Amino acid sequence: MTTASTPLTHRFREVMAAVCTPVSVVTAMADGLPHGTTVSAFASLSMDPPMVLVSLDRGSDLLAIVRETGRFGLNVLGSSQSELALNFARKGGTAKFTGIGFDLEETVPRIPGAAGFLACGVARLVDGGDHVVVLGDVLTADAAGAPPLTYHSREFGTHAALG
Numbered sequence: 001m002t003t004a005s006t007p008l009t010h011r012f013r014e015v016m017a018a019v020c021t022p023v024s025v026v027t028a029m030a031d032g033l034p035h036g037t038t039v040s041a042f043a044s045l046s047m048d049p050p051m052v053l054v055s056l057d058r059g060s061d062l063l064a065i066v067r068e069t070g071r072f073g074l075n076v077l078g079s080s081q082s083e084l085a086l087n088f089a090r091k092g093g094t095a096k097f098t099g100i101g102f103d104l105e106e107t108v109p110r111i112p113g114a115a116g117f118l119a120c121g122v123a124r125l126v127d128g129g130d131h132v133v134v135l136g137d138v139l140t141a142d143a144a145g146a147p148p149l150t151y152h153s154r155e156f157g158t159h160a161a162l163g
């Protein structure tokens with residue numbers, strides 16, 4: 001619980017922790033090697049043309065690769081992939097892909113077993129405070145129909161329909 005005297009950044013964090021998000025791994029290739037980063041800040045942006053947005057920290061190593069190559073993959077994780085989410089939520093460069101298979105689609109890594117996959121071309125990069133919003137044109141889209149991995153109150157979970 002926060003009060004009026006709680007600093008704004010703390011209150012902001014608490015509100016955002018209560019927002020349930022999907023969990024995805026953004027991927028890209030650099031010098032023939034795969035890179036990936038876990039993100040929750042990913043959303044659909046436009047239907048016609050199909051576009052998405054993903055928000056990456058200015059210090060993200062993956063952001064530098066996406067800037068350079070103009071391409072990225074969005075692997076929307078399923079409920080059985082929380083270990084993958086933790087693996088890609090650390091620093092580690094190409095080592096994050098050690099022991100993790102991938103296919104190349106539209107020149108970006110696709111992680112097998114993900115609930116959904118999008119390959120995107122960078123349309124625009126927009127500065128947003130300490131993050132950069134990457135706007136992407138969707139080049140390919142494939143849904144596997146698996147239950148989603150969600151992040152809420154700093155814990156992984158999944159969706160349950162109210163029925």
Ligand SMILES: Cc1cc2nc3c(=O)[nH]c(=O)nc-3n(C[C@H](O)[C@H](O)[C@H](O)COP(=O)(O)O)c2cc1C
Pocket residue numbers: 023036037038039040041042055056057059060061062063085086088089090091092093151
């Ligand atoms: C559930 C979860 C969600 C995250 N969401 C984001 C996000 O939306 N954007 C971001 O830049 N980092 C996010 N992170 C943190 C990055 O995954 C982490 O900083 C990573 O080490 C960045 O790696 P890189 O420097 O190789 O890109 C998230 C981490 C977790 C565990």
